[in-house]
Amino acid sequence: MATSTVENYLKEILVITLEESVSKVPMGQVARVLGVTPGTATSMAKSLERDGWIKYFPRVGVSLTRKGRKLAMNMLRRHRLLETFLVETLGLDWSEIHAEAEELEHAISEKVLEKLDEFLGRPRFDPHGDPIPSKGGVIQQLSSKPLSDFEKDAEIRIESIIDQDKEFLKFARKTKLVPGQRFKIIGKEDCADSITLKNSRGKEVNLGFRSAEKVLALPFES
Amino acid sequence: MATSTVENYLKEILVITLEESVSKVPMGQVARVLGVTPGTATSMAKSLERDGWIKYFPRVGVSLTRKGRKLAMNMLRRHRLLETFLVETLGLDWSEIHAEAEELEHAISEKVLEKLDEFLGRPRFDPHGDPIPSKGGVIQQLSSKPLSDFEKDAEIRIESIIDQDKEFLKFARKTKLVPGQRFKIIGKEDCADSITLKNSRGKEVNLGFRSAEKVLALPFES
């Protein structure tokens, strides 16, 4: 059985792989997302490889084996189903659920997970708009792009918020920057690192590029 | 923060203290309920004492400090509320929930616990009939006694099943030996270690004393 530490490493490696469409994740990034020192990440990489979860390429990075990807995908499913439960059933705020799911994902059994999925009506997206992998480990690939990739005057619909930062999520909710909402890009200043959106009721929102990269959207034909 | 190992030790020590009305729990019993070797239990006792959770009396046993009892009571609340959720909301069988709750109890936050309690309508008993401690750590002391303490011809109502053994719980459900059900003791053979119950529909159940000690009941006036 994988420990919850192993589950966390594998899940984060998978998330980076999916979000950035890369095949190898450098150790520095692994260390950063897991909140450990680089040395720790390196030594974990070795033991994860020893146990067949990943391939470790020294000074380059790590990639998941088939076995590792399978476990990681299952963790992502758990995480996102739990987030959905916490919002839909218990009514927690979407800025709190990530931290909660981070713990619960390791404690819930396959059986309870299955019951939960059924109870929730087999949702396909979590509250942040991220797709929930199927039981078989298939994840719907979103064709949405970061807000920062759109041009001025584009009309878009928010698909998902990648960032799990509590403060940013509270801001996003307040400004209606949530999955399903429509906006028009009324300003984009590459040199000033800034994007301005306006929704149908005329409300304006300003985002820096750093944040705009964490909001995925699709073009929308009015 | 207490690790989940610490939480388990404290909770089990509390449960024994409550069930057997003793003030010190011997190390051998601690080791047995936690499924570790006696040496492990002894060394844990020392570190639990070092951290102020328990008092350790060498060659006698351990007792909870106020701080330890508080944490243990909170764990018991989590455990029993989760068991209730798993049966009431997700529809798991009562023979499976103990093992599930054993893991989840360490992963759920105070906030989620509070939401869950509200969602469930603030239940006072878990599916096995055991009282759920209040948020303040108060537990309703049951006045029920083990079945083995009743005499022949006594009419009783089952209050709770202490044992968490999966097979016994399946048997108990099949024979309607569940909280709320009424029986008459139609046979008791001290020498043969056996008790026979009959319910209102004439169905008979036989229990050995070992099992009868794990079923708590109250006298019932017909």
Added chain:
DNA sequence: ACTATAACTTTGATTAGTCAAAATATTTTA
């Protein structure tokens, strides 16, 4: 009151996961 048995503790070892700081390799910059 001895002795055999049971209960408990100690000792020495192991594994997972972590950090700090030193060492090494790679990449960037001038």
Added chain:
DNA sequence: TAAAATATTTTGACTAATCAAAGTTATAGT
């Protein structure tokens, strides 16, 4: 391309939790 900066790995140390087996103490039986 040589130095500086950055990224990664190694080394040595530590804590929590555990076991097996040996040692100690208490308890029970005769």
